[in-house]
Amino acid sequence: MLGQLKLIEEKEIKKDSIKERAEQYGIGSLFDTEALSLITGIKEDILIRFNSLRELKEELPALNVTRLQKLKLEAFFNMAIRFSKENRQIIKKITAPEEVSNLLMDEMKFLQKEEFRILILDTKNQITKVETISIGTLNASIVHPRDVFKSALLNSANAIILTHNHPSGDPTPSNEDINITNRLIDAGNLIGIKVLDHIIIGDNRYISFKEKNLI
Known part of the structure; x- marks a missing residue:
């Protein structure tokens, strides 16, 4: 209940x-x-x-x-x-995946479609912007490296954190989640923008690729 x-x-x-x-x-x-x-x-x-x-x-x-x-x-x-959107406009230094979850959980756990977002960080690992890259169907979002890093470059990102929600409530990463994360890490390394983590948000739970040694 x-x-x-x-x-x-x-x-x-x-x-x-x-x-x-x-x-x-x-x-x-x-x-x-x-x-x-x-x-x-x-x-x-x-x-x-x-x-x-x-x-x-x-x-x-x-x-x-x-x-x-x-x-x-x-x-x-x-x-x-x-x-939640108002709160995340405040520049905040990120030191742990839990802080990203705390920042986005209240909003993203209610979304009924997958949304893929990036947190844009400056040289001090402070969030300068949260950008929505794609909004998908009930259980899938379409993400292209071009769109991710176009936004990162336009906002002078030093590094980014990937995040998206699972409307099912289960944050366990799929094979597709793992594959796109690896593609984005490789693309980021080529242009000098590091992907620090990918955080999947479920129903009051999250999974960090960094914490799970997936990146």
């Missing part, structure tokens, strides 16, 4: 309404389903049927709620994406 944000005593859960507990203890005291119910007006017993926010987003078109409630849910997911 959808996870909880913070547990409080069971007797308090039964005694107080969602609104009362939010006012008294803060939004952090609510379960995910309770917080969404407060935002959208959708009854919690409808929301609690879903195992994750990803599943809720995927099933949104068929959800048996009012059009206004659907619009509120769509607005919630859209604002989450906007917030």
